[in-house]
Each structure stands twice: as structure tokens, then as C-alpha cells.
Amino acid sequence: xxxxxxxxxxxxxxxxxxxxxxxxxxxxxxxxxxxxxxxxxxxxxxxxxxxxxxxxxxxxxxxxxxxxxxxxxxxxxxxxxxxxxxxxxxxxxxxxxxxxxxxxxxxxxxxxxxxxx
Amino acid sequence: xxxxxxxxxxxxxxxxxxxxxxxxxxxxxxxxxxxxxxxxxxxxxxxxxxxxxxxxxxxxxxxxxxxxxxxxxxxxxxxxxxxxxxxxxxxxxxxxxxxxxxxxxxxxxx
Numbered sequence: 001x002x003x004x005x006x007x008x009x010x011x012x013x014x015x016x017x018x019x020x021x022x023x024x025x026x027x028x029x030x031x032x033x034x035x036x037x038x039x040x041x042x043x044x045x046x047x048x049x050x051x052x053x054x055x056x057x058x059x060x061x062x063x064x065x066x067x068x069x070x071x072x073x074x075x076x077x078x079x080x081x082x083x084x085x086x087x088x089x090x091x092x093x094x095x096x097x098x099x100x101x102x103x104x105x106x107x108x109x110x111x112x113x114x115x116x117x
Numbered sequence: 118x119x120x121x122x123x124x125x126x127x128x129x130x131x132x133x134x135x136x137x138x139x140x141x142x143x144x145x146x147x148x149x150x151x152x153x154x155x156x157x158x159x160x161x162x163x164x165x166x167x168x169x170x171x172x173x174x175x176x177x178x179x180x181x182x183x184x185x186x187x188x189x190x191x192x193x194x195x196x197x198x199x200x201x202x203x204x205x206x207x208x209x210x211x212x213x214x215x216x217x218x219x220x221x222x223x224x225x226x227x
Contacts, residue, residue, distance in 0.1 A: 031213070041219070043161060043205065048213035056213040091160055102168050103149045103209045108160040 002026045004109035006092050012115045013082055021077045021112045023092030031098035032075045033106060034067065036060070036088040043091070048098065049075065055099060082116045089113050119144045121208050123218035131226050136193040138221050140206030143187070149209035150182055152191045154202045155220065161205055165191065196225040 005024045013019050025032050034046040047057040049067055066078045075094075079086055090113075093106040120143040130136045138152075149168055153161035167173045167180040167189070179192040189208075193200055203220040210216065 033213075043207075043217040045214045045216070050213070058214070089160075099213050101148050101211050103211075103215070105151050105163045105166045106161075106207075106215055107163065111160045 002028075004092055004094055004107055006090075006109035006112050008112060009110065010113045010115070012117065015084060015116055016081050019079050019082055019114065021079075021090050021092075021114070023075045023077075023109055024073050025075055025092065025094035026107055027073070029094035029096055029107070031055075031095045032067075032069070033093040033095070034077045035091045035093060035106075035108075037091065037111075038088045046077075050098060079114075082114075084116050087114060087116045119208075119210050119216055121206055121216050121218035123204075123206050123221045125219060126222040127224050128221055129224045129226060130196050132196060132198060134196050134225075136196045136200065136223055136225070138191045138193075138204050138206075138223065140189045140191075140218055141187055142189070142206075142208045142210075142216075144208070144210035145184075145187060147184075147187075147208045147210040149215075150180070150189045151207040151209075151215070152178075152180060152189075153205040153207060153217075154200075155205055156202045161207075161217075164204075193223075196223075198225045198227045201225045 032049040048055045089111045092109040097104040152164045165180040177194045181190045205220045206218040
């Protein structure tokens with residue numbers, strides 16, 4: 001079964017450093033997402049991406065965050081200057097449909113655990 | 118603020134019993150509803166999705182939707198110890214964002 005792959009599985013960085021989290025969505029999916037989950041808390045929406053542009057973003061997704069699809073397969077999340085509170089599990093997801101009234105399920109990658117020290 | 122509410126549990130059931138997990142949502146216009154299972158330290162794994170009022174069955178799992186009451190439930194028949202996990206209810210109210218509940222922890226006792 002096709003799956004979403006994420007790298008790295010763990011990332012430790014110092015406060016103020018830039019990190020890039022990488023994802024390869026399922027190949028025939030057109031909608032891409034980043035979610036995060038702080039330990040013990042809910043899965044939270046960060047951003048959605050469709051047709052090479054951001055389609056929706058949350059209040060969490062401020063100017064320190066950016067997303068990019070640099071080629072036909074990769075989808076990246078960049079955090080420009082990490083803060084302690086950015087420590088979380090970051091999940092990439094993809095879906096076949098989105099943005100409508102009835103939307104297909106999200107398929108999640110295994111996540112990247114980001115620790116900011 | 119659009120919300121998805123779940124009882125955090127833990128819900129404890131004996132092996133072989135039916136586990137019943139419930140969820141309410143605030144946005145009356147929502148049309149897409151999902152149940153995910155999440156093991157500790159792992160990513161959410163899709164169990165079922167439902168769009169229409171009524172029941173939808175898939176193996177040991179049944180999702181139930183009542184849009185008038187803004188209520189979604191998941192029944193797990195013949196519960197197994199391997200079903201022990203956190204179950205996340207998720208709702209897409211239209212658009213690109215899916216909203217997750219905090220999850221209900223299920224323990225199935227052997």
C-alpha cells in the first residue's frame with residue numbers, strides 16, 4: 001500500500017536554528033498538509049498546500065514557517081528560527097481530495113519528532 | 118471556534134466486549150467525519166470515514182453518524198488487546214482543515 005514517508009524521524013536542534021522537515025506524499029495525491037502534535041496534546045493543523053500554493057493555514061503557521069514543493073515528489077516544512085515551544089511531533093499528510101464539502105481522509109506519515117534545546 | 122469533543126477516558130473493556138467511543142462536534146455544516154487510531158509515539162492511522170447519517174460497517178468497526186445531534190461514534194466489536202490505543206475523532210467542516218479531538222484512550226484487558 002502506498003504511504004507517506006517523512007525524514008528525518010528525529011531532529012534535535014538548538015533554539016534559533018533553522019530546520020527543514022521533509023516529506024514524500026503518496027504519488028497520486030494532490031493535497032498536502034502539515035500537522036503537529038505537542039506531547040500529550042491534540043493533533044493541530046498547520047497548513048495545507050494545493051496546486052503549488054498554500055490553500056489554508058492556521059494561526060500557528062506564522063512568518064517563521066514556510067512550505068515548499070521543490071520538485072515533483074518532495075514537500076518540505078521549514079522553521080526559520082526555532083523556539084523551545086516548537087518541540088513537537090510534526091506529521092505530513094496527503095489526500096486525494098480537499099477543500100470541498102466532502103473530503104477524503106488524510107494519510108499520515110510516521111512523523112518527525114523535533115526537539116528544540 | 119470549531120471544536121471536536123471526546124471523553125479522554127481511559128475506557129477499559131474486557132477482551133471480546135464491544136467498545137463504544139463517542140464524539141461531538143460544534144460546526145453543524147460539517148460533512149466529513151473520520152476515526153483514527155494512534156498508538157503511543159506513532160502517527161494517526163485511519164480506521165473509518167463516514168459522510169452520511171446512519172451506520173457504516175467495516176469488519177469489527179462500525180461508525181455511526183447523527184448530524185442532527187452533531188454526534189459521531191465508533192463501535193469496536195470483539196475487542197482485542199491490540200485495539201488498546203488512543204482513538205481520535207476528526208471532522209472536516211468544509212475546506213482544507215481537519216479538526217481533531219483530543220482522543221479517547223482505550224484499554225482492552227486480556
